């Protein structure tokens with residue numbers, strides 16, 4: 147679940163003294179980036195305060211950002227760029243043959259925590275002739291100043307106008323970033339709709355998990371990359387450079403790239419035809435040679451793929467402020483609701499030696515005191531005990547902690563205490579998803595109450611006192627006791643600590659609402675109605691009041707989950723709604739303090755689209771889905787069988803007929 151943090155307020159921030167000392171100590175002096183370049187710290191300081199060096203271009207924008215924007219915004223440090231390990235310096239942009247603006251459509255504090263963006267930044271800037279600079283979404287106060295003063299969206303590294311890039315590469319991570327994408331395009335001075343752009347505008351290319359169903363954003367994107375970013379971006383850069391040398395105009399590159407690479411989709415080169423009932427009849431290419439089906443790009447050699455060995459160190463506290471190393475891509479668990487579990491296949495593992503090598507280099511380049519082993523399910527990394535032991539042996543003496551962001555609750559949980567012996571015993575987070583064994587088995591979450599409690603006893607013995615449990619509500623066929631079970635199980639997890647003669651654990655139960663996702667067996671299922679989610683919330687809070695202090699219940703925002711469900715399975719008719727919502731002021735919809743459900747309701751009304759048709763309608767197996775032309779390695783038939791299996795298993799476990807368990811009506 148995405149964390150939502152308010153951007154930090156306060157004065158101009160610099161790294162605290164302890165971190166800076168560690169950084170310099172680890173690096174053996176001030177860190178440097180490319181050989182022969184001035185120390186990054188010196189570049190950073192000149193970017194902030196010193197007399198600007200003579201610049202080839204953009205001196206004016208650089209100065210205007212310093213003079214007109216930074217003094218007028220909260221936490222200006224998030225906009226200054228020039229962080230430790232920045233790879234771009236003065237003059238690089240101007241000299242590059244291909245200029246890329248890497249856009250993360252969210253605040254700096256989120257974007258800087260995103261490993262994928264650091265990977266692409268590293269990859270581009272280690273490609274000869276290419277310069278990539280980063281850009282993030284300005285927060286509301288910065289946007290206001292930029293619009294008042296006519297400041298265009300700029301890149302963080304050397305403050306270039308984003309519209310001057312050859313390629314604007316946008317990372318689509320979640321459904322609620324769409325209006326922020328439009329806002330960034332508008333601030334950059336780039337026409338929102340692909341059809342309105344000319345050869346003077348950058349190619350707008352999107353990728354990331356949400357690009358798997360790009361249809362709601364179809365009219366705003368020139369190209370969409372399906373699958374992994376490393377291999378695809380390298381290939382696009384290569385092709386773009388060649389086309390540019392050959393004098394091919396940018397807009398003509400769109401069909402050339404779409405024909406050349408099987409994992410590129412140019413949505414505006416396809417027509418969608420609809421049936422009278424509003425469902426899709428067909429998606430038809432407008433030009434010859436375009437593929438009817440878009441494949442998924444996979445990185446051919448994951449272990450050797452480019453990885454940022456000198457990651458950027460943010461100026462301000464961010465969501466994940468540590469060294470992050472992706473040790474595995476994909477997840478062997480394949481829980482039925484999980485989009486990543488089905489789309490990131492086959493599995494790839496990074497070798498222990500390579501992880502150790504990256505960890506050493508990244509530590510020396512950053513001075514971080516935390517090392518995160520990232521993957522969708524870190525406990526499934528086959529060599530985790532060996533890796534953890536070797537990392538601990540090397541880094542525990544340096545007071546560097548290991549962190550495991552996603553833990554599976556089975557026998558592996560017992561190993562966590564010794565593997566993470568240096569970890570601060572704060573809170574341990576476990577995704578149990580459902581409260582009862584039979585529902586967990588039906589969604590393929592391989593957890594039982596028994597192995598949960600066995601593992602927790604080991605964790606409590608090792609010193610942990612706080613547990614955060616993630617649950618989901620709204621599964622097809624869910625019953626009352628699945629909801630009360632959330633409370634019962636959370637209470638039992640808390641009380642289990644008493645068995646060791648210690649006070650009960652402090653348990654937080656975070657309850658989210660099922661958003662049926664494309665490319666999962668639930669892609670045909672109806673989302674539960676909002677009244678159901680509100681009722682679940684009321685009941686759980688009532689149980690919490692009945693025993694104050696035992697368990698803290700937290701629930702997700704119902705309105706945002708419904709909007710996610712609409713966008714996740716939407717078609718390109720939603721583009722008008724997104725545009726209308728943006729025009730009415732929607733931005734940062736993933737943030738509790740900025741999301742405004744009434745704006746979206748008015749936008750749906752104005753455009754004449756019923757959100758319930760997208761969120762709450764159960765699809766039939768023969769319906770053409772908006773993302774059916776995007777490839778899935780395991781195939782659609784597998785998903786059909788998996789959905790039927792879910793219904794039958796749950797029905798069998800509960801002694802009812804499968805027909806009562808939310809089967810599609812015309813299966």
Ligand code: SF4
Pocket residue numbers: 477478479480481484485486487522523
């Ligand atoms: S374990 Fe997590 S990442 Fe893996 S399939 Fe299940 S929900 Fe997805």
